[in-house]
Amino acid sequence: MQTEVIMSGFGGQGLMMIGKLLAYAGLEEGKEVTWLPSYGPEMRGGTANCTVVVGDRPIGSPLISSPKAAVVMNQPSLEKFAPTLKKNGILVINSSMIPINSDRDDLRSFRIKANDIAAELGNRRSANLVMLGAYIGMEEAVTHETILKAIEKTFEKKPQFVEVNCKTFMEGYELAKAGKSDD
Amino acid sequence: MAKVLMKGCEAIGEAAVRAGCRNFFGYPITPQTEVPEYLAKRLPEVGGLFVQAESEVAAINMLYGAAGVGKRVLTSSSSPGISLMAEGVSYIATCHLPVVLVNIVRAGPGLGGILPAQSDYLQATKGHGHGDYKLVVLAPSSVQEAVDLMYEAFDLADHYLTPVMVMGDGMIGQMMEPVEIPPMRDLDDLPAKPWAITGAKGRKPNIVNSLYLSEVACNANNWKMKEKYDEIVKREKRSETYGCDGEKLDVLIVAYGTMARICNTAMAEVVASDKQKRIGLFRPITLWPYPYEALAKEAEKAKQILVVEMSTGQMVEDVQLAVLGSRPIDFYGLTGGLVPSPDDVADKLRKILT
Known part of the structure; x- marks a missing residue:
């Protein structure tokens, strides 16, 4: 089994961070992982993304041209990556910022108001964790328990954020598990 | 550890x-x-x-x-x-x-x-x-x-x-x-x-x-x-091979660094869709000294060779020196920061194989 996900959004939305959390969790579970960031010359407001591959066997290409899943936090990312997804691929859309859907009908799309949920739960900056939660709710590339552990470890030095980050992650996870897409 | x-x-x-x-x-x-x-x-x-x-x-x-x-x-x-x-x-x-x-x-x-x-x-x-x-x-x-x-x-x-x-x-x-x-x-x-x-x-x-x-x-x-x-x-010459265990290969890919991993994935993709095809990969680890003899040995099994690089073909001449004209050598590459994807390499492989 190999899962491949592209996480994409504006620079600053925290896509690299949730990609790393997924990679840490994969390592924690003894899996093979690669985390590859986009590092092109970007302007302010530009799009940043990373590709995370988690698998049971050594990973060939860390670069994925047609991924099995995409987590998109802004509209340019949806427009760029939705067309590249594999058939029956997973698409997690931040509906707080993206009014449109992909026009593909062969995807498993899930819409979630990540920014609104994060703000309601007390930390506007953890919208990325709502998105990660929704992705793990759709496809357990790693278990949600391991992600919670990875959050605790990553925010070791900022313990005041651990609880709210775990909470926002779990909110996304449970909404996706329950199939409550914001359609 | x-x-x-x-x-x-x-x-x-x-x-x-x-x-x-x-x-x-x-x-x-x-x-x-x-x-x-x-x-x-x-x-x-x-x-x-x-x-x-x-x-x-x-x-x-x-x-x-x-x-x-x-x-x-x-x-x-x-x-x-x-x-x-x-x-x-x-x-x-x-x-x-x-x-x-x-x-x-x-x-x-x-x-x-x-x-x-x-x-x-x-x-x-x-x-x-x-x-x-x-x-x-x-x-x-x-x-x-x-x-x-x-x-x-x-x-x-x-x-x-x-x-x-x-x-x-x-x-x-x-x-x-x-x-x-x-x-x-x-x-x-x-x-x-x-x-x-x-x-x-x-x-x-x-x-x-x-x-x-x-x-x-x-x-x-x-x-x-x-x-x-x-x-x-x-x-000090070093290299690795993947999928070269059989006696015959339709294509032997030669690639190094990250490109070799991308080729490995492409190779698996092509073989999965056509089980008859035999593709191997040769990866030099030392670029100097170049593992000419090891490559020549693998090339003997192959009908032809495909070199894949993120350049316009800089390693091709070393591959030529290894096989000394005994096998046709094809090349696929992108430059300027474009990275050939597994799909790109798979397409190239399918073209060669038909």
């Missing part, structure tokens, strides 16, 4: 520290700046020295000095910076000094771009600076291999008294993968360097010099270097 998740550049820095390197001189350039960034913090922790030089030209001459006094020393740069260092590396090689260079290759020529490329192959393997010298060139295809080769690069450099380059593309530098970091070398166990300039108290002075005004002495030193290179050619 448990594995940790590290970015290639940082893992390279840590591997150097573990290998007993306590001196780094360099200048920032994307996509390898995380190497100096990491070492700026890490080296002082272990009593080491980190200097951000005023330029690459200055940095390589600092390496020259540090190696001359017998210290394990590293620099790291990316393509245009490596070009600037060429003169200094030529001096260092002439003086039989061990240094380790990292080149995290970016798109060229010129100032090029900051994205991954493999377009410094010819520079690294055939020339670099002026004169009759060679660089040992190691090409990792994963963060773990980058760590392992870095660790070994210092031993190779000390053993042969020659500069060694670890060459990766931007993906090796920027990617995170789980790695097992090797143990810390005891500095007291590092090879003795009786030739180093350490103050001539009680002995005859050692001289480190690359200026030979006597043509006879210059000629002699060049042949002394050649002898060393012949020894390296004899002993």
Whole structure:
């Protein structure tokens, strides 16, 4: 089994961070992982993304041209990556910022108001964790328990954020598990 | 030891520290700046020295000095910076000094771009600076291999008294993968360097010099270097194969570094959709000395060869030298920071196979 996900959004939305959390969790579970960031010359407001591959066997290409899943936090990312997804691929859309859907009908799309949920739960900056939660709710590339552990470890030095980050992650996870897409 | 998740550049820095390197001189350039960034913090922790030089030209001459006094020393740069260092590396090689260079290759020529490329192959393997010298060139295809080769690069450099380059593309530098970091070398166990300039108290002075005004002495030193290179050619060639176990292959892919992994995935994709097809992959790990004989042996099984690179085909001539016209050689490559995807390579393979 190999899962491949592209996480994409504006620079600053925290896509690299949730990609790393997924990679840490994969390592924690003894899996093979690669985390590859986009590092092109970007302007302010530009799009940043990373590709995370988690698998049971050594990973060939860390670069994925047609991924099995995409987590998109802004509209340019949806427009760029939705067309590249594999058939029956997973698409997690931040509906707080993206009014449109992909026009593909062969995807498993899930819409979630990540920014609104994060703000309601007390930390506007953890919208990325709502998105990660929704992705793990759709496809357990790693278990949600391991992600919670990875959050605790990553925010070791900022313990005041651990609880709210775990909470926002779990909110996304449970909404996706329950199939409550914001359609 | 448990594995940790590290970015290639940082893992390279840590591997150097573990290998007993306590001196780094360099200048920032994307996509390898995380190497100096990491070492700026890490080296002082272990009593080491980190200097951000005023330029690459200055940095390589600092390496020259540090190696001359017998210290394990590293620099790291990316393509245009490596070009600037060429003169200094030529001096260092002439003086039989061990240094380790990292080149995290970016798109060229010129100032090029900051994205991954493999377009410094010819520079690294055939020339670099002026004169009759060679660089040992190691090409990792994963963060773990980058760590392992870095660790070994210092031993190779000390053993042969020659500069060694670890060459990766931007993906090796920027990617995170789980790695097992090797143990810390005891500095007291590092090879003795009786030739180093350490103050001539009680002995005859050692001289480190690359200026030979006597043509006879210059000629002699060049042949002394050649002898060393012949020894390296004899002993240090390394490569790996994938899917080459059978007796016959429809296509043998030749690729190195990250490109080899991408080809591996492409190969699996094509074989999965057509089980009749037999595709193998040959991955040189030492780009100099090039594993000609090992490649020739695998090529005998293959109807044809496909070289894949992030360049316009710089490695093709080494593949030609390996197979000596016995097999047709096709090439696929992208440059400028474009990375051939597994799908791109699979399409090319299908075209060849029909």
